[in-house]
Amino acid sequence: MGRAANKANRLIQIEQLLLAHPEGLSKAEIASRLGVHRATIYRDLDDLGERFFIYVEDDGRISIDRSRSLVHVQFTLHEALAVHLAARLLATRMDRQNPHAAAALRKLGLALTDLAPRISDHLQQSADVMDDAAQRHDPAYLAVLEALTLAWAEKRMARIWHRSERTRRVHEYLLGPYFIEPYAVGQTTYVIGLCRPQNVQRTFKIERIERAELTREPYEIPAGFDPRALLEDAWGIWYTGAEPVTVVLKFHPRVAARVRETRWHRSEELHEQEDGSLLWRARVAEPQEMIPWIRGWGADVEVLEPDALRKQMMGEARAMAQAYGWQVRSAGSDSDSPPSIDEVFRDFFSGG
Numbered sequence: 001m002g003r004a005a006n007k008a009n010r011l012i013q014i015e016q017l018l019l020a021h022p023e024g025l026s027k028a029e030i031a032s033r034l035g036v037h038r039a040t041i042y043r044d045l046d047d048l049g050e051r052f053f054i055y056v057e058d059d060g061r062i063s064i065d066r067s068r069s070l071v072h073v074q075f076t077l078h079e080a081l082a083v084h085l086a087a088r089l090l091a092t093r094m095d096r097q098n099p100h101a102a103a104a105l106r107k108l109g110l111a112l113t114d115l116a117p118r119i120s121d122h123l124q125q126s127a128d129v130m131d132d133a134a135q136r137h138d139p140a141y142l143a144v145l146e147a148l149t150l151a152w153a154e155k156r157m158a159r160i161w162h163r164s165e166r167t168r169r170v171h172e173y174l175l176g177p178y179f180i181e182p183y184a185v186g187q188t189t190y191v192i193g194l195c196r197p198q199n200v201q202r203t204f205k206i207e208r209i210e211r212a213e214l215t216r217e218p219y220e221i222p223a224g225f226d227p228r229a230l231l232e233d234a235w236g237i238w239y240t241g242a243e244p245v246t247v248v249l250k251f252h253p254r255v256a257a258r259v260r261e262t263r264w265h266r267s268e269e270l271h272e273q274e275d276g277s278l279l280w281r282a283r284v285a286e287p288q289e290m291i292p293w294i295r296g297w298g299a300d301v302e303v304l305e306p307d308a309l310r311k312q313m314m315g316e317a318r319a320m321a322q323a324y325g326w327q328v329r330s331a332g333s334d335s336d337s338p339p340s341i342d343e344v345f346r347d348f349f350s351g352g
Contacts, residue, residue, distance in 0.1 A: 080119065144209045159212065175191070
């Protein structure tokens with residue numbers, strides 16, 4: 001093997017070493033692992049720096065800047081369309097500017113200029129949507145997302161300052177990200193990970209994290225962690241260690257066909273009724289998370305189970321009727337009457 005081939009092979013080995021050690025390696029450690037003189041590594045790092053962004057830590061350790069290094073991928077036409085569809089969802093369901101997503105779409109669009117010019121144009125238009133002034137400009141959110149992404153990639157804890165929705169107080173935590181999950185319904189993003197000092201798994205809404213800083217403290221994602229299993233019973237992002245709750249809904253015949261067109265939950269079962277209505281049944285981790293979706297069907301859906309959810313929706317329906325000037329008389333005794341909307345919200349936010 002010639003000198004050029006030896007060097008090319010060594011550059012690949014250095015790259016793999018640095019990617020495998022996000023904490024960084026000293027030049028002496030790299031030389032020792034590859035069995036070459038330290039001076040050789042000095043020269044190789046100069047060449048490697050042309051392909052990757054290499055930086056030197058305060059203690060002299062060498063690392064690859066993962067936030068700036070390029071990843072080379074190739075797509076078929078159909079794979080590119082799949083990315084386009086995902087990007088359209090991102091562009092239309094997230095309300096904050098994301099220059100990284102916009103840049104990625106523009107690169108993909110340019111790559112498809114000759115192969116599929118129409119798709120190329122639309123990808124670049126999607127990128128423009130993400131950059132549009134109508135999108136919320138939130139540099140703090142973007143900085144937090146960048147820090148959490150690096151923490152996840154390099155398996156390093158991030159120090160975060162999270163604002164509680166209930167008390168509005170800001171609390172400081174160390175967080176080791178296990179997974180980052182978008183939530184289209186709320187146009188938000190969540191991070192699931194190891195939280196210290198409690199040393200428990202927690203979920204944080206990224207929009208409520210006011211600041212995040214990368215630390216040098218390592219962490220490990222548990223070998224058994226699987227976000228698919230964690231969220232398999234969730235309606236969106238809410239999960240629990242308890243048994244999922246059976247939810248039964250009755251849809252009016254006029255919307256039954258629309259309900260059948262989409263699979264709303266992995267456990268759902270559909271039962272056609274003689275009158276054309278549709279019974280929808282599923283086991284959901286936390287039914288409270290379904291409420292905005294249920295509300296969206298208006299009077300075309302009736303909650304049959306569980307009883308607590310049914311009473312809650314009855315209370316909301318009564319409050320809505322009163323808001324529009326209708327006087328609603330509750331059936332049955334006072335003990336059987338549905339709760340008021342104030343009672344519903346008080347119980348929900350107090351954990352009842």
